[in-house]
Each structure stands twice: as structure tokens, then as C-alpha cells.
Amino acid sequence: MSANVGQERAYAKINLSLDVLGKREDGYHELSMVMETVDLADTLTFKHEGAGLRVESQISFLPTDRTNLAVAAALAFQKATGRAVEPLIIEMDKRIPVCAGTAGGSSDAAATLRYLNQVTGANLSLQALQAIGETIGSDIPYCLMGGTALAEGRGERLTALPPLPKCAVVLCKPNFPISTGMLFGELDRCKIRRRPDTTGILAALEAGDLQGVARRLYNVFEDVLQPRQKRTVEGIKNTLVGEGALGAAMTGTGPTVFGLFDDETLAQNAYKTLAEDYPSTFLCHTL
Numbered sequence: 001m002s003a004n005v006g007q008e009r010a011y012a013k014i015n016l017s018l019d020v021l022g023k024r025e026d027g028y029h030e031l032s033m034v035m036e037t038v039d040l041a042d043t044l045t046f047k048h049e050g051a052g053l054r055v056e057s058q059i060s061f062l063p064t065d066r067t068n069l070a071v072a073a074a075l076a077f078q079k080a081t082g083r084a085v086e087p088l089i090i091e092m093d094k095r096i097p098v099c100a101g102t103a104g105g106s107s108d109a110a111a112t113l114r115y116l117n118q119v120t121g122a123n124l125s126l127q128a129l130q131a132i133g134e135t136i137g138s139d140i141p142y143c144l145m146g147g148t149a150l151a152e153g154r155g156e157r158l159t160a161l162p163p164l165p166k167c168a169v170v171l172c173k174p175n176f177p178i179s180t181g182m183l184f185g186e187l188d189r190c191k192i193r194r195r196p197d198t199t200g201i202l203a204a205l206e207a208g209d210l211q212g213v214a215r216r217l218y219n220v221f222e223d224v225l226q227p228r229q230k231r232t233v234e235g236i237k238n239t240l241v242g243e244g245a246l247g248a249a250m251t252g253t254g255p256t257v258f259g260l261f262d263d264e265t266l267a268q269n270a271y272k273t274l275a276e277d278y279p280s281t282f283l284c285h286t287l
């Protein structure tokens with residue numbers, strides 16, 4: 001690779017739990033989420049050529065300008081550090097599904113910040129980089145950190161947790177889009193009937209108990225989906241568990257559903273079964 005080109009991998013995340021504790025005065029919601037990084041990843045190639053700053057990818061509908069979180073992050077980095085980042089083409093080989101609750105856009109932004117921090121010689125601390133990321137999106141600070149973590153506040157207050165024991169993860173994105181803003185709005189209108197047992201998940205992580213984590217997977221957004229969406233999500237969860245997943249849940253604001261497996265063959269079979277109906281199905285592993 002020439003000196004004028006750099007590369008970073010941007011990993012997807014799943015929510016082992018997602019709880020919404022209330023609405024804040026700034027319009028955001030107070031969250032409590034246990035996050036986990038998986039090895040499904042986009043590859044970002046940074047080319048210092050052309051003019052300006054833009055994204056290129058194989059996905060026709062992916063924004064290429066500052067409405068892409070990676071471009072927004074690069075501009076925020078430039079503003080915060082005074083280091084010029086242009087000209088820059090961010091070439092994305094997208095593997096993480098788009099608008100799927102798996103933090104693909106946030107992870108691309110985090111990878112861009114990591115790369116620029118190193119290539120410009122700014123050498124900001126992780127905390128300083130997270131502070132820039134937070135101005136662009138609530139999941140970016142976590143994506144900069146990665147691993148197993150408790151995310152609170154807007155999602156930016158992070159505590160590293162004992163790692164989830166290694167396991168296979170089958171991800172399956174149903175064929176309908178979900179609007180994050182609308183789903184938060186839906187949650188504001190109704191009473192949350194079931195919440196994840198976050199304390200139980202933290203204790204299971206402490207004990208290295210994969211099954212204990214897996215049987216507690218839950219996301220409050222599952223309960224506010226439209227009836228048809230809910231049926232689809234429940235159907236995928238049932239398939240995953242029927243194929244031997246230790247537990248299954250929706251991640252983020254969805255619609256992607258995932259299952260955790262301690263048996264590789266069972267995970268492969270579940271992957272094959274779901275891929276017949278859902279083209280956006282992936283078999284990956286915790287990182």
C-alpha cells in the first residue's frame with residue numbers, strides 16, 4: 001500500500017441488552033445498554049487524492065457527502081484539531097448492513113477518527129477522540145472503544161465489562177426499514193412493559209457465564225414494533241432458538257435480530273436456514 005493510502009476495519013456491534021430509562025430535556029433518551037463487538041466489518045481505504053472529502057462505496061444509496069457519518073466525523077476532527085484532512089476519499093467496502101441497528105455508520109465514523117488521529121499525528125487520547133465522536137452520533141464513542149461495555153447516558157458514558165465468552169453470532173436483518181426517531185417516539189407514547197435484566201447480565205459477564213447472558217438478552221424496542229414487524233422479529237428469534245441459539249434478541253433500534261451460539265455447526269445451520277428467506281443474514285463471531 002502506498003504512503004498515500006491507509007486502511008482501517010470498522011466492526012459491527014450488537015446490543016446484549018437495551019433499556020430506555022426516560023426522556024431527557026435535550027430530547028435524547030437516557031439509555032442503559034450492554035454492547036458487544038462482532039467481527040462482521042466494513043473495510044475503509046483512505047486515499048489522499050482528488051479534491052475535497054467524500055465517500056465511495058458499492059451501495060448506491062449510501063450518502064457520500066457530510067450526511068455520511070464518516071465525512072461528518074472527518075470534518076469534526078478537522079475543526080477540533082486544526083489539522084487539514086482534505087483531499088480525502090474514504091472508500092468503503094460495506095459488509096455491515098445499513099440502517100440495521102448494528103452501528104455500521106457509527107463504526108465507519110469511529111474508524112475514520114482513529115485513522116485521522118494517527119495519520120495527521122494529532123495523537124489525541126481515546127477520550128478526546130470520543131468527545132469529537134459524540135458530537136456526530138451517540139454510538140461513536142462506544143465504537144471507538146469496542147469490546148464488551150455498558151453504555152449509559154446518551155450512550156456515551158462507557159464502562160468496560162469482562163468480555164463476553166467467545167461465541168458464534170448469527171445476524172439476520174429482515175426486509176423492512178425502521179426509523180430510529182420514530183421508534184423512540186413510539187416508546188415515549190407507551191408504558192414499557194418488560195425491561196432487560198441488566199444487573200443479571202452484568203453478573204453473568206462477571207462469572208464468564210455465556211448461557212446466563214444469552215438467556216437474558218432483551219431490547220425494549222422489540223415491544224413497540226408494528227404488529228407485522230414484531231411477528232417477523234419474533235419469527236426470526238424463534239428460528240434462531242429452534243436451531244440451537246442460547247438466546248436471541250433484536251439489536252439497537254433494529255430491525256436486525258441476532259442469536260448467540262456456543263456450537264459452530266448449529267450456528268452454520270441457523271445461518272443457512274435464515275439465509276433462505278433473508279438475504280441479509282451473516283455468521284460471525286465475537287471479537
Ligand code: C5P
Pocket residue numbers: 027028029030031136137138139153154155180181184
Ligand atoms: O445520536 P444519534 O444521531 O445516533 O441519534 C439518532 C436519533 O436517535 C436521535 O435523533 C434521537 O431521536 C434518538 N436517540 C435518542 N436518545 C439517545 C440516542 C439516540 O433519543 N440516547
